[in-house]
Amino acid sequence: MQWLWRSLLRLYPRAHRREYGEEMLAALSFRHHRAGGGVRATVSSMWDLAAGAVGVWNDRLRRAAMGMGRGWILDARFLARSLGRSKGYVATAIAVLACAVAANATVLSYGTATLLSQPSWSDPASVMVVWGSNLENGQRRDVISGPSYLDLRDRVSALEPVAAVHDGGAYLIEDGRPEILDALEVTVEFLGLLGVEPMLGRDFDERERMSGGERSVIVTHGYWRDRLDRDPDALGRALPFASGPRTIVGVLPEGFEFLGPAAFLIPLHDDVLGADERSRIHYYVFGRLVDGASIGDAALELDEVARAIVLEHSGFEGWSFLVEPFEAVSVEAVRPALVTLLLTVTLVLFVALVNLATLFRIRALARSDELTVRRALGSGRLRLARVLTLETTVLATVGATLGLLATPFLLDRVRAMVPPWVPVPESAMSIPVLQAELTPNLAAATIIGTVIGAVLLSAPTLGGALRRSAQPLSGLRVHSSLQGVRLLVAVEVVAATALCIGAGLAVRSAHSLLATDVGVEPEGVLTLYVGDVWERAASERTSYFRQIVEAVERLPGVRRAGVTGYVDFQAEDDYAGIVLLDRETRPGTELREQWRRVDEGLFEAAGMTVLQGRAFVSTDFQGEPAVSIVNEAFAARHYPARSPVGERLVLSDEAYGELKIVGVLRDVRSLGPAAAAPPMLYAPYQGNVRGTQGMYVRVDGDPMGMAESIRDAVWSVDSSQPVMGVAPFQELVARWIAIPMATRTLVLSLALLTAFLSAVGVFGVVAYAVRTRRSELGVRMALGASPARLEADLVARMAPVATAGFFVGTVLAVTAARGARSVLYGVDPIDPLSILFALVAMGLAIGLATWLPARRAGRIDPSEAMRVD
Amino acid sequence: MPPFERPLKPLHHLILLLLAEEPTYGIRLMERIEERSGGALAPNAGSLYRTLALLVSEGLVEPVGVERPEGAGAPRKNYGVTSEGLSLLREEARRQAELVQAARALDLLGGAS
Incomplete structure (x- = not known):
């Protein structure tokens, strides 16, 4: 029996076992004996032991949790006190993060809403566009005639289904009031190809394949909402098209857009397409790659069809088909602008994070003494790490949240910056939608991302501080080391310079673009x-x-x-x-x-x-x-x-x-x-x-x-x-010219923000240097150094860092610009004006950021300064 | 140290009371609990030692010496209440006295007094 109890005792925590194990065995034995032994008593004793083990573990966990909770409360109190003492640091760290997060969220919302509308159909990657192409005549992408569309639809097996689309206008006369609305003429395969199902009613089907049947129309969600007042009984209503009434057979789901906004889908009939002249090219042709087929397979089959057309019909020599992914084609026009914006945003974020690293580092240096004392008083490394991580987490959360809260306001500002006739409103209508639908997720992701980033970023610095804190003597001496911080500032200056030059180039490119003669004089x-x-x-x-x-x-x-x-x-x-x-x-x-x-x-x-x-x-x-x-x-x-x-x-x-x-x-x-x-x-x-x-x-x-x-x-x-x-x-x-205009405005704002952020970094370093060297500065003043001399000395210490950063940043920007020459328009990658702009912007930013705290050094009262330490 | 759960659970209360009367060891304590509670409380080894461990870790009970039984048998560790344990008992007694007083005022105890 004893062996059974002993093995069950292993369920208990080791300390409990050691302390009470033998006595428990004695008590079990006593109870078992008194109960007269037997199976029942044995089972009961085993159950008692197991239940007791669960209870003991439960007690331990509860105590541990309560202890931890008490620890966190203490830490939080300590944190509140310590942050309350460093209001400047808190404000700066929060402001830096808020600026960066707001800038990024704004640019990403604006950029994606303005430049990229997400396709609303299924598996967009396998939707291909087929062009007519005659490289002999320099015509690479051309629309296709009705008969050629029917040929390739019937003969190419790698694309299924294949649809023809013509974007044009529809003429309606309602109550004697005529109007033109955008419409897509499409073959019956169109919606099936995109995998889009009407929200109400049906898709076009065999009834619309040939002319002479039902005169039907599918209306878009926008038309149904605005013009039919969301009428649930809209199906079957006749719309007064100028060519004769058409019956509504379907309503498209919200958000559907193809080749721009439209009010209607109108059927294109096979017999009409077939009767068209082969030389009258009108139609965009789209096909979906069937599973297992590649673009190459489709291209081979299309080549065969094209060869047959060239042989059978005169006037088509040199003519062929070109097949491309539709996604790639549709994003082509905005790619340079998007690349520029994304690069810019990445740089801003980078500068903000480096800035944060600088701040954390300065903070950790400033707290070395305190950490050493706390360590000496018995705080464990884990405990100290927890306090420091808690601080970073709180600051990052507050900063990121503020940044996100500022985003809608900034988006409004961006919209206000763009002239009213720029077609941003149309695309920007998706901004509120984007806000409403994405913000909760985006907010959570941004905040979590920022917090993790900030914590990871501060980890090495905190690790160093903790290591130093373990060595009481060296810990108390460490805060004179600013080398690492200077390096970070240099990195910031590099990035900010590169961005300023990039902004200069973007502005100059946009200026050249806007100055280009577009061939018309639209004024008046x-x-x-x-x-x-x-x-x-x-x-x-x-x-x-x-x-x-x-x-x-x-x-x-x-x-x-x-x-x-x-x-x-x-x-x-x-x-x-x-x-x-x-x-x-x-x-x-x-x-x-x-x-x-x-x-x-x-x-x-x-x-x-x-x-x-x-x-x-x-x-x-x-x-x-x-x-x-x-x-x-x-x-x-x-x-x-x-x-x-x-x-x-x-x-x-x-x-x-x-x-x-x-x-x-x-x-x-x-x-x-x-x-x-x-x-x-x-x-x-x-x-x-x-x-x-x-x-x-x-x-x-x-x-x-x-x-x-x-x-x-x-x-x-x-x-x-x-x-x-x-x-x-x-x-x-x-x-x-909308895209270059919008890009110019955004890139310039971001560059100025980055210059500001790097100025914050420089300010932090100089201010810290002044604070830690108060007594030395006081002694120098007591010995007769003039305030101006001290200020000049402090400014001079930042000069090599700033100069080196500026130089490296310029080289980087010029190298990048040479690589991205295709994005530039009418401006050389080595553009003296852009470099001058960066020099002035950075010079002003760094000069001011150095001079402000240095001026404080000149006002130190020598006697007071020497009393401090 | 967080305040120990109030009001005291019957088993906790009884153990503290018994140990306040006289320090004793596990098996003896088990018997006395049964006696005093008229069999209502009959902790097994698992729950008795879980409770003892909890009271020790809360500083209400402490080991007060080891007793070697005559003849064969393992040495027995005696437990007694600490001063915290005593003050908790006093607090609990006051609480119960107030309850009794309230019950008296309502004449719930009848001729029991």
Whole structure:
């Protein structure tokens, strides 16, 4: 029996066993004997022993927890006292962290909201975009015709499903009020391809595959919310499209966006696509890679389809397909801006953390004596580490929380900094959403991350302090060592300098971008869409728009008016086959370039510049068109190293025949100032013009002030026709330059913040040096040193650190800028102005940060200073 | 040191009382608890020594010497109450006296007094 009890005794803590084990065995034996032995008594004694063991462990744990709790309370009290004594340190550490966290959260929220809209569909990585490509003609990415889409959809097995998309407008006339809304025309495969299901109703299906069936439409969540008042019975309602009513069959989920905002999805029918001419390219084509297939597999199959098309149809020599991940293509335009912002944010965070390390280090040095005393009085290393970690944790939590609280305010400031016509509001609408949805997680992640970072950062410093505290004598001497802190300050200066130079370069790049001639003069110009005359004959349409222009030009204050198919130069225009007659092309080869019809007044109204030859004149619009004007990009691509003026070409549109090039126009940089403009041919306004035209009106004074009278002038021709989208041309042009503008503002703010943070670091070091050397400074003053001399001496001590940091920072920034030359625009990586800016900013920051505490040194009262220690 | 759990649990209270009367060792204490409580409390070895360990660690009880029994048998460690243990007992007695007084005022004790 004894062996059984002995083995159960092992369940008890060793100390308990040693103290009471033998007595317990005796008591067990006594009780067992008294109970008369037997199985029952044995089982009962074993149960007693086991339950007792659980109880003893429970008592121990409870005592340990209570003891620990008492320890933490004591530590917290001590912490409160110690932080209360160092208000400057507390404020600085919190401010540094709050600044860094706020800056990062702001930039990340703003950057992601403005520059990157997260796709709302499933597995976006496997969605591919397929382009038509003719490298012989320099056309790498082009849209695709209906018949070619059907060919590749049916013959390529690596992509399934494959959808065609056309982004355009939808015309509705409700209560006699006409309007154009953005719409995507899509094949029935579209939503299935993206894995998006309508929130209400159904997707397009076989009912919409062919024309002649149901005339249906799927509305976006935004349209359903704003225009249908979230009507749960919206399905089945007919919307008054100008071409005839369409029935709502589905409502898209919230947040769905593809190729920009839209109100509707309208079905594209297979028979209509198949009946289209193969040369009329209109459609973006998207496909999803099937499981197990690679882009290479898709490309091989696409090559085969392209070869067959080239063989079967004339005019497609050199033509092929290009397949790319859609994600990569869509982020291309904003990548430089994003990279710049992310690099900047990383540097800011780095400087803030180094700054924090400096502060912690100074703090630990300052507390060496105290730690030594506490150690000598019996505090364990763990206990001291706990106190110090608690301090770091509290400061980091408060700092990070304050920073996050400041973020919404800063976001408002950022929005206020960006001019109102920059299209930030559209993307920035997602900022409140981002705030509402992400902030709790983001906040928790930021706070935890910051706290862990701060604790890890302080660990080596605290470790050192604790080690020193174990050696009472050396511990009391240690605070004269500032070498490590100086090194940290040098690192900060390096990073801040590099960032200031980077900011200088970013500002100069943005300045060059903004100064680039975008090819139009938007000041004083009003843009609008007019007319809905699709049902009229072509000749009636042209005469209607001509009358409108004349009516508008008769208004006092209007200098010139002109029309063309679209106001937005970014919109894809009709493509047509163009054959250059005087150039050695292979017989039958048609080029595909964008072209647009323009009337006589357009160039002057939009402020477009003729570089060579002449603009259109009124005689060009009489009889059959015989002339055309091309842009710089067209000339450079097709007539390299010679003037195209006088050359002839054929435009394969029925209204046009052989055209002589009479002028070269400056490129309109509608894809942004740094992006190459696409080649463009302008032909006199003739033939099958669109039923709605974009109109430019150049006026004296404020263009919006003329909006009413221009509308009246349009209605004086036909009061039933719509006037839509009235806006200053500047608003549109601002969209072209929005990204460089926003980047410039943000990078500059962050650079100044970093300069400030490094100044805080320098301030801390100098202030600490002054404090620890009070008695020495006092003695020197007593011996006759002038305050100015002492100040100069302290400033001089920081000079080598600052100079070395500045030098290394400059070298780093220049090296980085040379590597990132593609992000720069119109500015050399070694830019004296940017370096000068950094020198001035850092000089001011460090100078001030050194001088302020040094000035305090000059005011030390020698007798008091010598009494202190 | 946190205050010991109040009011005292019956077993804690009885052990303190018995040890205040006379220091004694584990088995004897076990018997006396049973006697005094009329069998209501009959701690086994596991719970008795758990309680003793707890009272020792709280400074209410302490070992007061080792007794060697005549003949064979392991030496017995005697336990007695400390001054803290005594003051806790006094405090508990006062608390109970107040209760008794309140009970008397309500005549709950009847002719018992």
